[in-house]
Amino acid sequence: MSFKRYLRLLAKQISVSDKLDEIVKEYSDHMEDHMEALMEKGMSAEEAEKEAVYQLGDPVYAGRKLNKVYRKGVEWPLLTYFLIVSAAFVILRYFLPFRILPQEWADYIGLGTLLLGLLISALEKYEDLPLFYAWARDWNGGGITNSAFILAVSVYFFARNIKSALIWILLILVLLTLERYSIACIRDKKVRELLWEVGIAETDINSYKGYGFVNGKRVRLEAKEGIIKRGNIFIVVELHGFRPLVMSL
Known part of the structure; x- marks a missing residue:
């Protein structure tokens, strides 16, 4: 088996797409070092590749083991950021309650920001964007905002009191996790196929x-x-x- 085929079989088992490049690079670097050591002992390049691949073991088994190690169902940085910003907005709402805007209007604004935040979150996951990102590819700076911030804004408008704020935060956490996990599963399936x-x-x-x-x-x-x-x-x-x-x- 060639090393190229070995990597192909290994990668097919790994559904954690954000770790795939790192894993492949580590294996490639290890393979090159191993082959150089074997060639220094007198083996030809072909013999060294064959022996190094043999010593790496079963690529399917190795890939499945790595997938279990790296597989994540919850994006903790994103959820933590959402919780921190939501808490800040709840505190702000406590000190700056609506004096002119009726609660019914606030609910409509909250619904709009909730739907917008979930839409942007889906696009971020679809594009495989990090937590903070620039709006344009050629920018060198960080992003101005993201879906978690917009979803936290919706909590500000929905919250009537601390209890309702906690309920909305929990609900949005569940929706956000399910949405992004579903998209990740679809993407991982595409990775394995292509x-x-x-x-x-x-x-x-x-x-x-x-x-x-x-x-x-x-x-x-x-x-x-x-x-x-x-x-x-x-x-x-x-x-x-x-x-x-x-x-x-």
Whole structure:
């Protein structure tokens, strides 16, 4: 078995997409070091690769073990940030109650910010964005706000008292966790289906868009480097959010 096939089988078992690149790099670095050591002992490159892969063991078993270690169902940084900001807004509401705005209007605003926050949260998870991020790809600074902040704003408008604030915070925590976990499961399924698969370009593929066929399915793709011409063979090397990134073979 070649090391390329070993990595492909290993990666297929790992559904924690944000750790996948790190795991693959660690294995690649380990493999290179191991092969160099074996070649210094007199083995050829082919013999060293074969022996190193053999010593790594079963890739399916190793991948499943790693997946159990890294698998996470709760995004604690996001939820912690939401709790802190929500608490701040509840305190603010206590000291600055609505004096002019009727509670019914406040409820409508709260519903609007809740729906907006959940929508932005879904987009953030779809794009695989971090907790803080810039609005544009070429920015060097951090983001101004995120979905957790907007959801915390909805708590401010919904809260009539401490009890109702706690109920809304708990409800939003549940909705946020279920939403993002569901999207993560769908993305992880796509990772397992496409990662390390070989396909053919239907159109020219650049860093913005393009189409190709992978396992008989037409897929929208992006080139990780350069331009892949129509008819060329490529391999899926990673996913940026839900968009497969490919490199020419």
